[in-house]
Amino acid sequence: MPLPETEVPGALQTALVSRGIRMTRQRRIILEIIETATQHLDAAQILRKAARVDPNINRVTIYRTLGLLKRHGLVDELDLLHVKGEGHFYERRPQRDHMHMTCLRCGKVQEFESDLFDRVKGQVERDCHFHILLARFEIGGYCASCRK
Amino acid sequence: MPLPETEVPGALQTALVSRGIRMTRQRRIILEIIETATQHLDAAQILRKAARVDPNINRVTIYRTLGLLKRHGLVDELDLLHVKGEGHFYERRPQRDHMHMTCLRCGKVQEFESDLFDRVKGQVERDCHFHILLARFEIGGYCASCRK
DNA sequence: CTGCTTGACGCAAAGCGTTGCAACACCATT
DNA sequence: AATGGTGTTGCAACGCTTTGCGTCAAGCAG
Numbered sequence: 001m002p003l004p005e006t007e008v009p010g011a012l013q014t015a016l017v018s019r020g021i022r023m024t025r026q027r028r029i030i031l032e033i034i035e036t037a038t039q040h041l042d043a044a045q046i047l048r049k050a051a052r053v054d055p056n057i058n059r060v061t062i063y064r065t066l067g068l069l070k071r072h073g074l075v076d077e078l079d080l081l082h083v084k085g086e087g088h089f090y091e092r093r094p095q096r097d098h099m100h101m102t103c104l105r106c107g108k109v110q111e112f113e114s115d116l117f118d119r120v121k122g123q124v125e126r127d128c129h130f131h132i133l134l135a136r137f138e139i140g141g142y143c144a145s146c147r148k
Numbered sequence: 149m150p151l152p153e154t155e156v157p158g159a160l161q162t163a164l165v166s167r168g169i170r171m172t173r174q175r176r177i178i179l180e181i182i183e184t185a186t187q188h189l190d191a192a193q194i195l196r197k198a199a200r201v202d203p204n205i206n207r208v209t210i211y212r213t214l215g216l217l218k219r220h221g222l223v224d225e226l227d228l229l230h231v232k233g234e235g236h237f238y239e240r241r242p243q244r245d246h247m248h249m250t251c252l253r254c255g256k257v258q259e260f261e262s263d264l265f266d267r268v269k270g271q272v273e274r275d276c277h278f279h280i281l282l283a284r285f286e287i288g289g290y291c292a293s294c295r296k
Numbered sequence: 297c298t299g300c301t302t303g304a305c306g307c308a309a310a311g312c313g314t315t316g317c318a319a320c321a322c323c324a325t326t
Numbered sequence: 327a328a329t330g331g332t333g334t335t336g337c338a339a340c341g342c343t344t345t346g347c348g349t350c351a352a353g354c355a356g
Contacts (some may be wrong), residue, residue: 022303022352043342058306063343079227081282086313087342099268101278110278116271120247120264124287128260130249131295134229134288139269144277170322170333191313206336211313234343235312 011035012074012092019072029053030065040078040089040109066090073133081140083107097121097135103143110143159183160240163222177201178213188226188237188257214238221281229288231255245269245283251291258291 012031017023033049034041041049043062050057069075069090078089080102098113117137124130160179165171181197182189189197191210198205217223217238226237228250246261265285272278 024304024352026305056306059342060307060344061305064304067344077230081284082225085342099272101272101276103278104281110276112272112276114268114271116264116268120262120268120285121287123262123264124247124249124260128249128258129292129295130251130258130287130289132287132289133252135285136229136287137268137283137285139272139278139280139284140282141278141280147277147279172322172334174335204336207312208314208337209335212334215314233312 009035012069015074016068016072021068021072026050026054026057026061027065029057030062034069034075034090034092037091040080040091042087042089044087046090076134076136078136078138080109081138083140097137099137099139101139101141101143103146104140105142105146108143108145157183160217160222164216164220167220169216169220174198174202174205174209175213177205178210182217182223182238182240185239188228188239190235190237192235194238224282224284226284226286228257229286231288245285247285247287249287249289249291251294252288253290253294256291256293 010031012035013023013028016027016031029050030046033046043059043066046066047057047059047062050062066075066077070077074093075090076093078091078100079087080089080100083102083104084107096113097117098111099117101110101112102108103110121132121135125132158179160183161171161176164175164179177198178194181194191207191214194214195205195207195210198210214223214225218225222241223238224241226239226248227235228237228248231250231252232255244261245265246259247265249258249260250256251258269280269283273280
């Protein structure tokens with residue numbers, strides 16, 4: 001995940017409120033966690049962090065809030081090809097789409113942006129008359145360190 | 149899924165046996181179902197079809213056989229961006245990778261091969277020194293019919 | 297500030313997929 | 327054709343995620 005978090009604090013909250021979504025104590029906690037995350041989190045990790053602020057927060061609320069953010073295109077869901085187990089991981093939707101490469105040996109996840117990647121999406125939009133809202137490109141294999 | 153099934157019958161079974169994998173009655177049934185499928189099947193559909201041949205076959209066996217085929221690179225697992233529910237879908241690994249575009253309105257799934265797509269993978273291999281074994285490119289949006 | 301409507305929360309239960317374990321079946325060897 | 331070792335199966339139980347439902351609280355109107 002891109003480390004420099006060059007974003008206005010509370011941007012997710014602002015985005016939801018501007019769409020007329022009701023803001024609750026629980027949602028504020030979850031959004032704050034996602035905004036300040038420096039790595040891909042899964043639902044259990046988000047729950048654990050949230051429980052430190054409000055021990056009564058329920059797992060179901062985590063899942064429902066993640067679903068809400070997904071539907072509004074504010075977070076992307078990854079499964080990293082199930083290399084790290086069956087769970088899903090979440091990240092704020094970035095300015096520009098990127099690919100995720102997961103090493104099948106060491107489990108490290110790299111991200112990669114590319115003009116070619118953007119051009120493939122352009123080709124799909126043109127050739128297939130398909131209006132893209134979501135693009136997930138996940139790659140599995142061996143990273144530079146592990147392929148030696 | 150590419151409709152013309154231009155493949156030797158029993159190719160999956162041959163591939164497994166040649167790798168020294170033990171062939172069982174249950175596996176033969178499951179492989180046959182996957183080979184003759186004309187659309188992406190999920191585990192429950194495979195189980196239902198298998199139960200018509202052997203009512204005692206267990207769902208765990210379905211999951212384990214799918215895991216085996218995945219590990220050997222003989223089938224690809226898709227989640228079609230969870231548009232059709234949380235389950236996973238399976239298809240035999242094709243000669244050439246393709247993208248999957250799922251319409252968020254009507255649920256239709258299209259496939260698309262592209263040189264650009266192949267070139268992105270080449271770029272990742274070169275620029276990131278990453279040895280690709282698996283590539284999944286899933287797109288969500290509105291198809292030509294639904295975007296009108 | 298108070299009341300009201302509607303959406304969100306928490307709980308319980310169900311669905312999908314995985315894991316541990318004992319019994320079984322494949323198949324190589326004899 | 328019988329035997330034996332090893333991998334596979336089925337069952338039960340568990341973990342992750344979603345769904346149904348009654349209660350509660352956000353935030354608009356007065």
